Amino acid sequence: MKKQGWIAGTARAAGGSRDFKLWMPGTLEEGGACPLVMMLHGCTHNAEDMAEISGMNGVAEANRFLVVYPEQSRMANLLKCWNWFHPKHQTRDAGEPSILAAVVEEVRSTYDIDPNRVYVVGVSAGGAMASILAATYPDIFAATALFAGAEFKAATSVYEALAAMKGGGPDPLGQGQLAFEAMRNGLAHKQRRRMPVIVFHGSADTAVSPVNAEQAITQWSKTNECLAVHHGEGGFALTETIIDGQVPNGYSYQKHAYVEGGTRLLMEKWVVQGLGHAWSGSPQPSRYGDPKGPNASAEIWRFFCGSGPNPTACLSSQPSLPQALAKTK
Numbered sequence: 001m002k003k004q005g006w007i008a009g010t011a012r013a014a015g016g017s018r019d020f021k022l023w024m025p026g027t028l029e030e031g032g033a034c035p036l037v038m039m040l041h042g043c044t045h046n047a048e049d050m051a052e053i054s055g056m057n058g059v060a061e062a063n064r065f066l067v068v069y070p071e072q073s074r075m076a077n078l079l080k081c082w083n084w085f086h087p088k089h090q091t092r093d094a095g096e097p098s099i100l101a102a103v104v105e106e107v108r109s110t111y112d113i114d115p116n117r118v119y120v121v122g123v124s125a126g127g128a129m130a131s132i133l134a135a136t137y138p139d140i141f142a143a144t145a146l147f148a149g150a151e152f153k154a155a156t157s158v159y160e161a162l163a164a165m166k167g168g169g170p171d172p173l174g175q176g177q178l179a180f181e182a183m184r185n186g187l188a189h190k191q192r193r194r195m196p197v198i199v200f201h202g203s204a205d206t207a208v209s210p211v212n213a214e215q216a217i218t219q220w221s222k223t224n225e226c227l228a229v230h231h232g233e234g235g236f237a238l239t240e241t242i243i244d245g246q247v248p249n250g251y252s253y254q255k256h257a258y259v260e261g262g263t264r265l266l267m268e269k270w271v272v273q274g275l276g277h278a279w280s281g282s283p284q285p286s287r288y289g290d291p292k293g294p295n296a297s298a299e300i301w302r303f304f305c306g307s308g309p310n311p312t313a314c315l316s317s318q319p320s321l322p323q324a325l326a327k328t329k
Contacts, residue, residue, distance in 0.1 A: 004024060004025060004026030004061075005023075005024055006021050006022070006023060006024075006048075007021070007022040007024055008020075008021055008022075009021075009022060009103075009106055009107075010106075011070075011099060011100075011102040011103040011105070011106040012099075012102060013098040013099045013101065013102035014093055014094055014098045015089070015094055015095040015096055015097070015098040015099045016076070016096075016099055017099065018070050018071060018072065018073060018096075018099050018100075018103065019070075019071050019073075020047065020068055020069060020070040020071060020103050020106075021047035021048070021068070021069045021071070022066060022067070022068045022069075022107060023051065023056075023057045023060060023066065023067040023068075023069070024066065025057070025060045025061045025064060025065070025066070026061065027061050027062070027064050028064055028066075029064060032112070033112045033113060033114040033115075034064060034065050034066055034111075034112065034113065034114060034117075035065040035066070035113075035114055035117035035118070035119070035304075035305075036065065036066045036067075036068060036104065036107060036108075036113045036114075036117070036118045036119070037056065037060070037065060037066070037067050037068070037118075037119045037120075037121060037301070037304070038067075038068050038069075038070065038100070038103065038104065038118070038119065038120045038121065038141075039051070039054065039056055039067060039068070039069050039121050039122075039126075040070065040082060040100075040120065040121065040122035040123070040125075040126030040127070040129050040130055041069065041071070041072070041080075041123065041126050042081070042123045042124035042125055042126050042127075042148075042288065043077075043079045043080055043081040043124060043125050044079055044080055045080065045288070046069075046071050046080070047069030047070075047071050048069075049288075050069050050123070050126075051067070051069060052283070052284070052286075052289070053123075053278075053279045053282050053286065053288050053289040054121075054123075054279050054282065054289075054296070054297045055281070055282060055283040055295075055297050056121075056297045056301075058283070058297075059297045059298050059301050063301060063305070065117075065301075066107065066111065066113070068103060068104070068107055070099075070100055070103050076096075081125040082096060082122075082125045082126055082128070082129035083095070083096055083129075084125055084128035084129040084131075084132055084150075084154075084155075084161075085128070085154075085155040085156065085157060085158060085160065085161035085164075086156070086157075087156050089129075089132070090132055090136075090153055090156070090182075091136060091182070092136040092137065092182070092185050092186065093185075096129065097129075097132055097133055097136045097137065100120075100129070100133055101133070101137050101140055104118060104140055116142055117142060117304075118140055118141055118142055119141060119142060119143050119144065119145070119304045120133050120134060120141045120144050120145075121144070121145040121147070121300060122144075122145070122146060122147065122149055123147040123148055123149070123279060123288075124147070124148050124149065124207070124208060124277065126149070127146040127147050127148055127149020127150065128146075128149050128150040128154060130144050130145065130146055130149060131144065131146055131149060131150065131151060131152045131154075131179075131216065131219075132152060132153070134152075134179075134195055134197070135152050135179040135180075135182040135183055135195075135223070136182050136183075136185075136186065137186050138183045138186040138187060138190070138192045138195060139186040139187070139189040139190035139192070140186075142192075142196070142304075142307070143195065143196035143197065143198075143303070143304050143307050144195065144196075144197055144198075145197075145198045145199075145200070145300040145303070145304070146197065146198075146199045146200070146213075146216050147199075147200045147201070147279065147280075147296060148200070148201055148202065148205055148207070148208045148212075148277055149199070149208075149212065149216060150164055150165075150168075150169060150208070150212045150215070150216060151169050151172050151175045151176075151212065151215045151216045151218075151219035151220075152175050152176070152178060152179035152182070152219055152223070153169070153170075153175055153178060153179075154168070154169030154170070154175070154212070154215070155169060164212070165207065165208045165209065165212075166209055167209060167211065168209060168211040168212055168215050169212070169215060172215040172216075172218035172219040172222065173218065173219075173222050175215075175219045175222075176218070176219040176220065176221065176222025176223045176225075176226065177222060177223075177226060179219060179220070179222075179223040180222075180223045180226035180227065180230070183195075183223070183227075187230075191231075192227070193227060193228075193231055193233075194224050194227055194228075194260075194264075194266055195220060195223060195224060195227070196265075196266055196267065196303070196304075196307035197216070197217070197220040197266075197267045197268075198267065198268040198269075198270075198299070198300055198303040198304075199213045199216050199217055199267075199268065199269045199270065200213075200270045200272070200280055200296050200299075200300075201213035201269075201270070201271055201272070201275075202271075202272050202274070202275025202276050202277065202278065202280070202290075202293070203271055203272065203273045203274060203275065204273075204274050204275060204276045205275070205276055205277045206276065206277065207276075207277035208277060210271065213269055213271065214269070217256075217258070217267060217269050220267060221238060221258070221267065224236070224260075224266060224267075236260070237260070237261075238258040238259065238260055238266060238267070239258070239259045239260075239262065240256055240257070240258055241256070241257045241259065242254055242255070242256055242257075243255045243257070245294065247281075247292060247293060247294055249292070250291070250292035250293060251272050251273055251274045251275055251280075251290075251292050251293045251294075252272075252273045252274075253270055253271060253272045253273060253293065253294055254270070254271045254273075255268060255269075255270050256268065256269040256270075256271075265303075265306060265307065266307075268299075268303055270294065270296070270299070272293045272294065274292075275290055275292075275293050276290070278290040279296060279297075280293030280294055280295070280296040281293050281294050281295030281296050281297065281298070281299075
């Protein structure tokens with residue numbers, strides 16, 4: 001097995017083909033299945049841009065997992081945005097969702113990937129597409145992270161997409177029901193009782209309004225409620241705990257943790273005060289990366305790992321905040 005570096009590939013499906021780059025950490029151990037994290041870039045970017053902005057490869061080195069970065073084609077979108085707003089790219093076994101699912105299968109065909117620990121992360125247009133993938137392929141993805149993203153099917157046209165970016169999408173409760181309906185085919189292949197979701201957003205994001213973060217949490221809460229009913233479980237309820245934090249010499253933030261049944265962490269929402277349309281905790285300052293926020297990549301991995309079959313394997317990105325800062329709703 002090749003150690004530490006980029007491996008290029010191409011995946012093909014009903015919706016077409018896309019190139020991808022796979023990051024192989026030098027810390028991988030032989031003889032065991034490892035997790036896989038898919039990272040979906042924003043508009044105008046490519047795989048290496050996403051890796052540089054997020055610093056996810058460093059998290060992968062520390063925690064021994066593979067990272068795959070699909071790349072959008074200019075032929076599919078002139079700005080290299082994932083076409084999350086077009087109906088033909090919002091369903092299973094069609095369009096870009098089918099291609100991105102094929103990326104996972106291509107990696108799995110070559111490497112020993114734990115089928116229960118495959119995750120999808122997206123920023124901006126990639127975040128909106130990550131929400132679609134979580135709904136259309138719950139048999140592949142065990143959890144999702146949306147950074148400056150949107151709820152499921154927040155738009156079905158370019159005009160609606162621009163409106164959603166500025167003021168949010170349709171009623172998130174209705175979209176939550178739609179997301180559950182979109183899950184049905186995937187659930188027939190592999191049952192999933194819940195879909196864990198972590199959301200990050202900057203309070204000063206002028207490209208994608210922070211209202212989208214709240215809508216995404218509401219939508220996925222409704223979708224998870226529908227999953228509970230589907231499995232014959234009654235009394236689905238979440239307890240929200242709010243923790244205020246401050247990055248030394250950086251931004252303050254609020255972390256909202258949503259716990260089911262008093263013990264199961266199901267969702268998180270991070271709102272970073274003063275952060276614009278940029279990745280929080282980026283290794284280097286850039287137009288789309290800001291080091292002054294909490295380390296989003298490390299927190300996303302902590303959340304994914306905590307929602308998986310072996311939570312004790314997680315490495316925390318920072319010390320726990322004082323409990324005195326916590327407020328429960």
